[in-house]
Amino acid sequence: MAEAHPVGFQWVMEAKARGATIIHVDPRFSRTSAMANLHVPIRAGADIAFVGGLINYVLQNEKYFHEYVRAYTNAPVILTEDFADTEDLGGLFSGFDPEHRSYDWETWRYQGDEHIAPASGARGMHPRHRREVQEAARGEAHGSGGAAAHPAPDSDETLQHPRCVFQVLKRHFARYTPETVAQVAGVPEELFTQVARLITENSGRERTTAFVYSLGWTQHTVGVQYIRTAAILQALLGNMGRPGGGILALRGHASIQGSTDIPTLFDLLPGYLPMPFAHHGRDNDLDSYVEAEKVDKGFWANTRDYMVSLLKAYWGDAATADNDFCFDYLPRLTGSHSTYDTVLLQMDGTCKGYFLFGQNPAVGSANARMQRMGMANLDWLVVRDLVLIESATWWKNGPEIETGEMRTEDIKTEVFFMPAAAHTEKSGSFTNTQRMLQWHHTAVDPAGDARSDLWFSYHLGRRIREKLAGSADDMDRPILDLTWGYPTGGAQQEPDADAVLAEVNGRDADGKPLSSYTQLSSDGSTACGCWIYCGVRAGGVNQADRRKPGREQNWVANEWGWAWPANRRVLYNRASADPDGQPWSKRKALVWWDAEAGKWTGHDIPDFVADRPPSYRPPEDAVGVAAISGIDPFIMQADGKAWLFTPAGLVDGPLPTHYEPQESPLPNLLYRQQHNPIRQIIAHPEDRFQPSGDQPGSEVFPYVTTTYRLTEHHTAGGMSRFLPYLSELQPEFFCEVSPELAAERGLEHMGWATIITARSAIEARVMVTRRMTPLQAGGRTLHQIGLPWHWGPNGYTTGDAANELAHMSLDPNVHIQEVKALACDIRPGRRPRGPALRDLVREYQERAGITADTGTEL
């Protein structure tokens, strides 16, 4: 965190100054480790084993927060008889379909035939179950408007029933013993036990422990399950929704949270509403979309309100009840349009054009080579950035020009470079990892032709609308009917960002700003560009622009910026109070029930129905928000509880399971099943995989390599490698190796090394440092190589891109690449130039016996 979020890290230092213990778990000893009380070197790719080990420790030693677990998690719920765990099936769960490489979640259900929907809404359900719910819901919708009774699932409050979630959890993690953790993760038993003691002693009524993670956890073929493991642990320890507790997901850059809230993701609409699909006979109209996506209980029950309000924001007066509020204007998904799938579509000619807004895939995306090959097959490419990044110049100076595989004169792609304004040259918001929006104002107008993304999008849309004006073609209506009347001003005709924020916030039928998403309606009287942001301009005031100093507020400081939803700073903070509505301890009070006033109150804005007493139990036929009981803190879950076991929502298992990364020198010591069986594999001649574990040829790539950041540079280098002041701080691409590995491979400090995988080979200067530690794992010494991934051929400081080495085997839930745990070889000296580079890679592929099938097995 000190490396990638140095300014945010001041709060960790503040906590440390007040006596907090800081534990840093990371393959390398970084600047964060330097400030931590304890550094735990770990094998990259083994965190589920490590955190699973902590879960096992908590369960075996009864260190969980009993009352919290009983009241606020699904620990007591009994699962269907047909459920079989990885303990029974050698690392698989019941319902596995090897032919389709998918799980049928039928056997993951709660007992009693309940098809429960996950927090992501019904779209997260298995297609088969979704249809059943849909049909059932239709029946209900035609009735009185209320849902059929869904009785509460069978449960055992004593947590003893062999099929209750608690016991299933216990059994699932029983093999994650300290000895096993040592073998799998390379963390010595004593060190592991020390961590376990520290966190359990610091959790419970009086104390809370927080987890902070970033891309070291997400960028794996089991990335989502990594997060799940931490969520289970924190729920068992009673740390969720409590001050000083929780799990803080640090993100990769300044406003990427905003980029998922008002998304640049292909499968989401603003506020995490799903994009509709073209197929399956669903999403044909607004009704079927809403019925397919909404759930009966909790805030997703109001999906229709959010959706209609969004459509009104998009199409204004053109959207009426008669035309389904222009629902049909929305584009439809025809499959996965994730960035890696898109590369394949570029390579086969389906995708002909590409916009890159502040994105540098030629350096920053996995298998950088394929990224460039995809772009070389486009008709046109528009790159908007502050500087000429590699994704704008690969056609003349990319690695394929050097190897001779591409010739500039043969590349037909028409590349447009549009200079972009920096954040100081435009107004707008940043949304940080705490879901907090902070407004910033233009300090100076952009120079020359540089323009903001808002200017570009607005004027591009304006010009297209002008060209289409008067068209009688139905296909042009979605663009012509858009609300596009944003005021512009200044010499550059910059659109008013605050006006856009007002549209995002939403307004009622009289045009007055809304203040809460509970005001949203599906009768067309409200418009709202993003339901979770409703309230950011409450009262017509830009709440994100507030900067009341912390010293003038309580410690929660709600009046600095604005956080969604409804300015709540700690999500699920109902869980900071016990079932009676009183804080678990005075010391850790956050929100509580004020019986006299008949509402929740506290230091933070309560993340709960304001006037719902703790004693409220919904009637059996209750739906929507009314179905949330007084002891359901996790209000986005259909049952209001933290899910230790996930019956729905994740495609690769209801419980996290240690699988080895796509490429690993070690076999899976915990199960027969080596890899995540559901991982998304993008196989392509340019994306060959290596053998792993005990497979022949695995020894050709005996080292683990992991990518990470340095404080001095930023992501793919567009904002740092072109600046002298930052470039001189870290002026060359280097790899970090231990003295032991250097001795083994003949590497010299400040010499050169070549790192090779089945995709490519790169060169780096060598930094021999004792901060890299060899680990004892899998009965052998395992070496890890650190690779900062910031470099490319352009700018003040240039070098090879670490992402040349990476493959496209992805997490199946969210399609993220696995760049945190790769297997490689390293040898001294610079890499070959020209065609000899590809010869070297081919030589390695042959030596390892790599074919089109290697690594693609289940």
Next chain:
Amino acid sequence: MSTRWSDRLAEEADPARPLDPAALAGYADHPARMGFFTDTSVCIGCKACEVACKEWNAVPEDGLLLTGMSYDNTVGLGASTWRHVAFIEQIAARPEEQSGPATGDASRWLMSSDVCKHCTHAACLDVCPTGALMRTEFGTVVVQPDVCNGCGYCIPACPFGVIDRREEDGRAWKCTLCYDRLSGGLEPACAKACPTESIQFGPVDELRERAQQRVSDLQDAGVAGAQLYLDQPDDGIGGGGAFFLLLDRPEVYGLPPDPVVTTRDLPRMWRHVATAGAALAVGALLASIGRRSGGGA
């Protein structure tokens, strides 16, 4: 203006009396002496200080060189580096490396932002022949670039090797303690940028009190090697306007353990010269008298 000889002599008489450099320089009415307390125990090595300083003062980039000295590619203070973060890896021997108690890991990575010390007794100031180097009303030492003639006398004078000449330009440059910002009531750029308050700016006597408390807290907590450097007025430079809390001996950070203002011995040296000269003159006189009064003829 430099400290006057008479005051140097007075100080030698009472080493514990802190000097007021601004007063000695002739400011009748001046604000409190301002300076830095750099608490390296909370430095996260982010180098925001290096960048903020260069941005504010338009200091040029001074070399893209991968040094291999841990994460320190800046190497040292100079004409175009006025904040320099040092990195010292002290990684414990394997395999006991991680078996320490929670309050003290055996492995350390020391990080420290170095800066001009704005010495109480500033040799650079003493030797400057043009008066380009001056003492400000804040007690800081500043080079006036429009006066400096690039003679370079100041460079060997500094016991820390801080000040240097810019090759392209010929003049001597160093940290100004953001004199322009201080004049506007603002804190220096490095202090403002530092996210963990490793660099603390304020009145020097306040900083000294704070530093005493901090080092005492660290020592009580068993933090090995916690010590203050250049905070005391009785050291060889009369104490620094910028002083440090280190976690090891100064040499470990590349700092001189016992710096002395290089002009300290000049009065004594001139006295010796005067004595020798006088003795020589007396001897010559005696010899010439002896020759006249007898012996020979």
